[in-house]
Amino acid sequence: MIHDLLIAPFTEFEFMRRALAGVVALSLAGAPIGVFLMLRRMSLVGDAMAHAILPGAAVGFLLSGLNLFAMTFGGLIAGFAVAILSGVVARNTELKEDAALATFYLASLALGVTIVSMRGTNIDLLHVLFGNILALDDQTLLVIAFNATITLLAMAVIYRPLVVECVDPVFLRTVSRAGAPTHLIFMALVVINLVNGFHALGTLLAVGLMILPAGIARFWSRDITGMIAVAVVSAALSGYVGLVLSYHAGVPSGPAIILVAAGFYVVSVLFGSVGGLLRQWFPGHHLEA
Amino acid sequence: MSAQLQFRNVTFGYDRHPAVHHLAGEVARGALLAVVGPNGAGKSTLFRGIVGLLKPLSGTIERGGLGVRDIAFLPQSADIDRSFPLSVFDFVSMGLWRDAGAFGGIRGRRRQRVQQALAAVGLTGFERRAIGTLSGGQMQRMLFARLMLQDAQMIVLDEPFNAVDAKTSADLLHLVQHWHAEGRTVLAALHDMDLVRNHFPQTLLLARGAVAWGDTAQVLTPDNLIAARQMCEAFDDEAAACAAEVASARAA
Numbered sequence: 001m002i003h004d005l006l007i008a009p010f011t012e013f014e015f016m017r018r019a020l021a022g023v024v025a026l027s028l029a030g031a032p033i034g035v036f037l038m039l040r041r042m043s044l045v046g047d048a049m050a051h052a053i054l055p056g057a058a059v060g061f062l063l064s065g066l067n068l069f070a071m072t073f074g075g076l077i078a079g080f081a082v083a084i085l086s087g088v089v090a091r092n093t094e095l096k097e098d099a100a101l102a103t104f105y106l107a108s109l110a111l112g113v114t115i116v117s118m119r120g121t122n123i124d125l126l127h128v129l130f131g132n133i134l135a136l137d138d139q140t141l142l143v144i145a146f147n148a149t150i151t152l153l154a155m156a157v158i159y160r161p162l163v164v165e166c167v168d169p170v171f172l173r174t175v176s177r178a179g180a181p182t183h184l185i186f187m188a189l190v191v192i193n194l195v196n197g198f199h200a201l202g203t204l205l206a207v208g209l210m211i212l213p214a215g216i217a218r219f220w221s222r223d224i225t226g227m228i229a230v231a232v233v234s235a236a237l238s239g240y241v242g243l244v245l246s247y248h249a250g251v252p253s254g255p256a257i258i259l260v261a262a263g264f265y266v267v268s269v270l271f272g273s274v275g276g277l278l279r280q281w282f283p284g285h286h287l288e289a
Numbered sequence: 290m291s292a293q294l295q296f297r298n299v300t301f302g303y304d305r306h307p308a309v310h311h312l313a314g315e316v317a318r319g320a321l322l323a324v325v326g327p328n329g330a331g332k333s334t335l336f337r338g339i340v341g342l343l344k345p346l347s348g349t350i351e352r353g354g355l356g357v358r359d360i361a362f363l364p365q366s367a368d369i370d371r372s373f374p375l376s377v378f379d380f381v382s383m384g385l386w387r388d389a390g391a392f393g394g395i396r397g398r399r400r401q402r403v404q405q406a407l408a409a410v411g412l413t414g415f416e417r418r419a420i421g422t423l424s425g426g427q428m429q430r431m432l433f434a435r436l437m438l439q440d441a442q443m444i445v446l447d448e449p450f451n452a453v454d455a456k457t458s459a460d461l462l463h464l465v466q467h468w469h470a471e472g473r474t475v476l477a478a479l480h481d482m483d484l485v486r487n488h489f490p491q492t493l494l495l496a497r498g499a500v501a502w503g504d505t506a507q508v509l510t511p512d513n514l515i516a517a518r519q520m521c522e523a524f525d526d527e528a529a530a531c532a533a534e535v536a537s538a539r540a541a
Binding site for chain 2: 039157158160161163164166167168169170171173174175176178221222223224226227
C-alpha cells in the first residue's frame, strides 16, 4: 500500500523518475539562491526577473520553435540584460535597484510581446509560462543538471563575500573589491536558476521553488548554513510530494509542487521553532538565565 | 616622525556641495587623534574619505604608503543588517579577511585568534549567539573584536562609544589606548569633550572645515567651540562654484 502510494510511481514510470531528478537538481541549486534573495529583501526581485526572462524565451521559441537551447539562450540574454542594466542604473544614479528593475523588466516584457505580435504568430506560450516537468527529456535534464552544478560551484566561490555583503556591505568595501563582482555573479545565478526552472515549472512558477523554501527555512533555523540546508530539503521534499500528489490526483505537476511548498510554508508559520506563531502564543516558562 | 595621513587641500562632499572644505594638514604615524565637532560637521564624511568610500571633490589625500584596504574602519552601526542569521563568532571572523580571504578556512590558529579577540572584549560565551540578539553595547564590543583581528596599522572609529554604558566605554577606551601604545594610528570621532581632554593628546575640531587642529588643550578652547557651533549645516542650493578651486584649476 505505502509502496504503491509513494514509490511505485517512480519505479514504474521513467518520466516520473526524470521529473524527480529534475526537481532535486532544481532544489539543490535554486533553494540556496532563494535564501539569499530573501535575506537581501529581494524576494520579489526574483519574480520580476522571471517576467524579464519570458520575452527572451518567447523570442527564442519564435525563431527556433520548441528548441531547448534557443529558449534557454533567449531567456539568459533577456535576464542578464535586465539584471546588468538595472544594476548599472542603481549603482550610478539616485534610483534604487527595485525601481530600476521594475522599469527594465516592464520594458523587457513589453518588447517581447511587441516582437511576438509583429510576427503575427499565435505561438503556444503555455510551455514557457507553466513548463512541463513530466516531459523532461535527456537534453533538458542535462541542461538543468549542468546549470545546477555551475550554480553550486559559483556559490562556493562567492559564498563568503556574499554573506559579508549582505550583513555589512561597508565592511566588504573597505577590505575588498569583491562587492560589485559578487553582486553581479549572484544576479547571474538568479537568472540561470530562473531559466533552469522554467523548463520544469514555467517562468511564472520557477521562482516558487526558490522563494517558498527560503521562507520555510526562516522558521526553522537561526543560522545561514542551517537555513540553506532546510531550504534545500524542503524544496526537494515539496518536489517529491508534489509529484506523488499530481500522479494520484491527476492535477498538473508544477502547480502541485508549488502548492505543497506553500502547505509546508503554512505549517512552518504555525509550528516553526524560530518565531513560529505557536511558539509566540505559548512560549513556555521563562528560563533562569 | 613621518606622516601617516596627509590632507592636501582636500574637499569631500555630496552632489558638488562640500561637507569638509579645503582641509590641509597631516596626522603623524602612531598618533591618537580625536575628531570632534557638532552634528553635520563632516566627521563621518571625512572618515569615509580616509578609508576610500568617498572620493575627494578636489585635492588629494596621502595615506603614508597604506592602501585603503589596510585601514580598519568602524562605521556607525546603522549600516549593519542585524537581522541576518549570523553568529557572533562568524561575524567577528570577518576581521580575518586579509589573512583568510574569500576561501581560507577558520580553523586552528585562526579560530584561536577569534576566541582571543572575543575574550579581549568580554564576549566569551557569546560565540553561537545570533548577532540580532545582542544589546547595543555588546554589538559595539563585537565590532571592536572584529577590528582587533584586522590587525591594521591605522584604525578609524566613527563614534565608537555612542549609546554604550560607562563600563563598556571604559573597556573599549582601554583597547584604543592599547592600540595607540602598540604604535598604531588611531582616529576617533567623538562627542564627549571630557573623554577627549583626558585621553586624546591630539584633536581636530571640525565644522565643515578645520576650526582648529593640534594639541587637545589648545584646540578645545571656549572660543573655538563657539566658532564650531556657529557652523551653517545646510547646503546652499544657489552657491556659486568655489572660488579657490576655480583659481587653482586656472593656475594648473
